[in-house]
Amino acid sequence: MQDHDAIVEQVAALFDRLADVHDGAATRFHPFAADRLVDWMRLRPGMRVLDAGTGTGAVAVAAAQRIRPEGRVQAIDLSERMLDVAHANLRRMALDNVDLYPMDLRRPEFRSDYFDVILSGFALPFVPDMGGALRAWQRILKPGGRVAFTVLARGAFEPLLGLLVEDLETFGFEFPDRDVPFAWFRLQDANACRALLAEAGYEDIEVETTQVGHHIEKSLDWWELIERTPLIGYVDALQGDTR
Ligand SMILES: C[S@@+](CC[C@H](N)C(=O)[O-])C[C@H]1O[C@@H](n2cnc3c(N)ncnc32)[C@H](O)[C@@H]1O
Secondary structure: OOOOOHHHHHHHHHHHHHHOOOHHHHHHHHHHHHHHHHHOOOOOOOEEEEEEEEEEEEEHHHHHHOOOOEEEEEEEEHHHHHHHHHHHHHOOOOOEEEEEEEEEOOEEEEEEEEEEEEEEOOOOHOOOHHHHHHHHHHEEEEEEEEEEOOOOOOOOOOOHHHHHHHHHHOOOOOOOOOOOOOOOHOOOHHHHHHHHHOOOOOOOOOOOOOOOOOOOHHHHHHHHHOOOOOOOHHHHHHOOOOO
C-alpha cells in the first residue's frame, strides 16, 4: 500500500494544478454547499472556526460572514496555490477575519481546546486515514465543540459520472473498487459518515442528505466540471486521440 504521506503530497500537487480553475459556474456546488453547511451549524458572532482543506475559501468565506466582527476563521490547506486564490477571494470580499495557513488537516497545529466549530468542505475523502484526522481534531475542539463536513452523496452527478467510469474502463482503466471509482466518493453513504465519526469518538452524530441545486444542463458543463476538479486527473492519463 502506498505511503499515506506520499498520497497526501500527490493530492496537494493536484490541487496546486487546479487552483486557478477551481472557482467557476461549473463548480458552483462548492459555495452552495458551504452556505448550507454554515447555516446548518448555526454559527454565531464571536465563534472560533477552523476550515480544514479550505481550497479557494468557500467555507471560510461563508463562516467569516456569520461570525464577524469578533469571530475568526483559521483556514488551512496543503496546496499553497489554493491558499493564494483564497487570499485573493477574501480581499475581494473585504473579509479581514480569516487567517490562512499552509497546513496538513491531519496534523492541525493549534492550541488544545481552541475551536468552537471545525468545518470541512469536500476535503476529508482525499485523506487516506480519515478517522485519524477526525481524532486529531478532537484535541483542538473546545469541550462541547462541533465538527461538520460536506461530501458528495451517492447519486451526485449521475448518470454522467457512471458514463465517465464506463468510458474510462473502455480505454483500459481498471478501478479497484467500482462502487467508489473516485476517492471523492469515499463517504457517499450516510452510514459510512456515521460509522467514521462514531469510530473517531464523536457523539450526537447527524447526517443530512440534501440537493444543493447544482444541475448540469449541457454536456459541455459536465466537461467543464471535469476540467476543474480532480476528475481531470483520470482523463489526463489517457493519451492522444483517446483523450
Ligand atoms: C475539493 S477541494 C474543496 C475546497 C473547499 N473546501 C470547498 O469546499 O470549496 C479539497 C481541498 O482539500 C485540500 N486538502 C486535501 N487533503 C488535504 C490535507 N491533508 N491537508 C490540508 N488540505 C487538504 C486540497 O488541497 C483542496 O484544496
